[in-house]
Amino acid sequence: MTFVQLIDCRTDRFDEMNRLMDTWVEQTKGKRTATHAVVGKDRSDASHYIEIVEFPSYEEAMRNSGLAETDRIFRDMIALCEETPTFTDLDVVWDEPLNPAVAREFFEEAGRSDPESLFERFTEDYVDHDPSNPGDLRVDAAREQYEGWRRAFEFTFRIDDQIAQDDRVCTRWTWAGRHTGDFLGIAATGQSVVMTGTTWHRFRDGKICEGWWEYDRAGLMEQLGAFGE
Structure with a gap:
């Protein structure tokens, strides 16, 4: 079953965070299990961002989380945020392009x-x-x-x-x-x-x-x- 993770964070340093994610993408080539990622900015709050990351399954998401590169990037990402990001784990029950x-x-x-x-x-x-x-x-x-x-x-x-x-x-x-x-x-x-x-x-x-x-x-x-x- 397709699995989606929502990462909710607040930051005034989005450009730095974006460069951080580019680094993660480069470092995890051939190892990461994420298949799709979308980042959205709250129109009513410029410091509020939500990243939506898609995986083939929950198990593949856990494999992705276990990568050393993911752990390092996550610690660096927390340092760029105003507060600790929150995570919402979702099993996809309907997906119709x-x-x-x-x-x-x-x-x-x-x-x-x-x-x-x-x-x-x-x-x-x-x-x-x-x-x-x-x-x-x-x-x-x-x-x-x-x-x-x-x-x-x-x-x-x-x-x-x-x-x-x-x-x-x-x-x-x-x-x-x-x-x-x-x-x-x-x-x-x-x-x-x-x-x-x-x-x-x-x-x-x-x-x-x-x-x-x-x-x-x-x-x-x-x-x-x-x-x-």
Whole structure:
């Protein structure tokens, strides 16, 4: 079970403490078990800081605490604080990254939802970057392009992998479809086709505001017989 530790402290020497933590990160390479750390400053009290440190489990957190480097840094950190920091130990009982969930829903529903419902996940100023287009598309043009794919294919996406960082989510996917309508001048063949690709989505206020697409369009055209024998 994922474990989180909250370290609550007060200091007017945050820059020194920050350098101290940089030293700890450098000294514990290959040994530390912490996987994620966030430091927040109280907006109503500039000397009040809370650090949130994530570990794979409580046991891994205890291993981290047992490092000699951690013990030294902790003693140095106390010296920089107005009072002894307090620690709160938390077992994580719910953890749902919200942006990846929205991206996942988009791909899961892309082959069955109506365009208006699907594009409710996008901002009004959404920009679409696709190397197959002569230029970037705004949201209305991106919706029209999607409708064209829906007219040409019955399709679904399978999500193969997904990672997230800050306001961006990357999804590696496999697209499987059946050619049921005209596509770039190729009349419906009834052919079953498969294509792989990767999409980066950027989020703002919980909605997708920008997208970058890379996919095997040449492989798709080959499956449709566009290149002949």
